Every structure is written in C-alpha cells, then in structure tokens.
Amino acid sequence: MTAVTRGRRPGGPDTRAQILAAARELFAARGFARTSVRAVAAQAGVDPSLVHHYFGRKDDLLLASLEMPVDPRELLAPVVAAGADAAGEGLLRAFLGAWDDPALQPVLLGAVRRLLEPGGESLLTEGFVPGVLLPVGRALGIDRPELRMPLVASQVLGLILTRYVLRLEPVSSLPSDAVVAAYAPTLQRYLTGDLDGVGG
Structure with a gap:
C-alpha cells in the first residue's frame, strides 16, 4: 500500500515558478509591506521554508518576481x-x-x-x-x-x-x-x- 503524504507540498520542478506566481499576485494586490513570506507560501501551497530556500528574504523574493537581471x-x-x-x-x-x-x-x-x-x-x-x-x-x-x-x-x-x-x-x-x-x-x-x- 502506498503511503499518503499530508501537509504542504515539498519542493519540485515547478515549485519555484509557483512561488513566483504567488508572490507577483500578492505583491500587486497587497503591496510589499502587507505581504509576508508566510502568505506567499500559503498562496503557493508550500512550506514557508521553501520560499526562504529558493529566494532568501522577502526583498529578494520581490526582485525575483520582477525578473530583474541585476540587483x-x-x-x-x-x-x-x-x-x-x-x-x-x-x-x-x-x-x-x-x-x-x-x-x-x-x-x-x-x-x-x-x-x-x-x-x-x-x-x-x-x-x-x-x-x-x-x-x-x-x-x-x-x-x-x-x-x-x-x-x-x-x-x-x-x-x-x-x-x-x-x-x-x-x-x-x-x-x-x-x-x-x-x-x-x-x-x-x-x-x-x-x-x-x-x-x-
């Protein structure tokens, strides 16, 4: 019998893209100050630790969501x-x-x-x-x-x-x-x- 995995989705090939899509949506709707890493994680359906793993801090996540080639x-x-x-x-x-x-x-x-x-x-x-x-x-x-x-x-x-x-x-x-x-x-x-x- 295959075990059923519960909880937030672990990292996968599309996780980074899903986090970025959630971040763009929330930054646009709520603004930078009112958007938390936890809220982005919830929107993307992942654990907040994955957001930090892929992007670091919230300001790093913002720049990644804007797809800036330079910091x-x-x-x-x-x-x-x-x-x-x-x-x-x-x-x-x-x-x-x-x-x-x-x-x-x-x-x-x-x-x-x-x-x-x-x-x-x-x-x-x-x-x-x-x-x-x-x-x-x-x-x-x-x-x-x-x-x-x-x-x-x-x-x-x-x-x-x-x-x-x-x-x-x-x-x-x-x-x-x-x-x-x-x-x-x-x-x-x-x-x-x-x-x-x-x-x-």
Whole structure:
C-alpha cells in the first residue's frame, strides 16, 4: 500500500515558478509591506521554508518576481555610500551603466514591458517603490523619502520609456555624459533640493 503524504507540498520542478506566481499576485494586490513570506507560501501551497530556500528574504523574493537581471540594491550601494549630496549623478550613472550594457538591456526591456502590462503597474507602485526605492532614500538620510523617491522614479521611468522603449530622438542616441548633464540636476533636486509646496 502506498503511503499518503499530508501537509504542504515539498519542493519540485515547478515549485519555484509557483512561488513566483504567488508572490507577483500578492505583491500587486497587497503591496510589499502587507505581504509576508508566510502568505506567499500559503498562496503557493508550500512550506514557508521553501520560499526562504529558493529566494532568501522577502526583498529578494520581490526582485525575483520582477525578473530583474541585476540587483538594484547592489547597483546603488556605492551611490548610497557616497552620500546624498552626489546621489543624483551617481544614481543616474549606475542606471545608465546597466541599461546601456548590451547584455542586460534586452532583459531589462522585458521586465519593463511586463510592468506595462495590465496589473503590472501594481508590482511597481506597491512592490518596487516601497521595497527597493524607499529603503535607498532612507539609507541616504534624505528627508521625506516617501515623497522624494517616487519623484526620482517618475524621472527615471520617463527616461526609460523615451530612451529605451520608444527610442525617442534625440534622447535615444545621446551619449551617457549628455544624459547625465541633462537629468542629474533634476534628480538631485528631487533628492535634496527645496520641495516647498510639493506634497504638503
């Protein structure tokens, strides 16, 4: 007689994909702060230890669910270490270094296009911004990171769309130094400048 196995499903070939699907759904519906590893495990029908086994911490799970080819926390660590006063230029140079890399750009484009699909915007607004960008703002020690970092995101997303997705000229073909000269002062203002009258 074959023994009947009870309880949560053990790891299998499709377990990782099921965990990612559950994570995307919950991060989009509940947001980063209100989604727990235990809730993702329950949604996927697995033990929470399997989520940690495959993905580590909750922020690692978020990045995996977004299918990012680079870890933005590692990418921006030198920017954070250099301090807020130079963060506008540093952030932009780190961003351009990844996006202008021919090996990374196709994968990054795929990730952005998934975010532009119906329902994908919630992964950005409820997942990436609170789970990745706000911690960067707090680590920089800026005031009102919950206001400043979404403003930074609006500028960077606009640059992604015009330079890499829509390929709007002349933005698409500008040398990276010219992009930095044009965009970095605005990013720096969003990070550390006077925002009186913005956001109350």
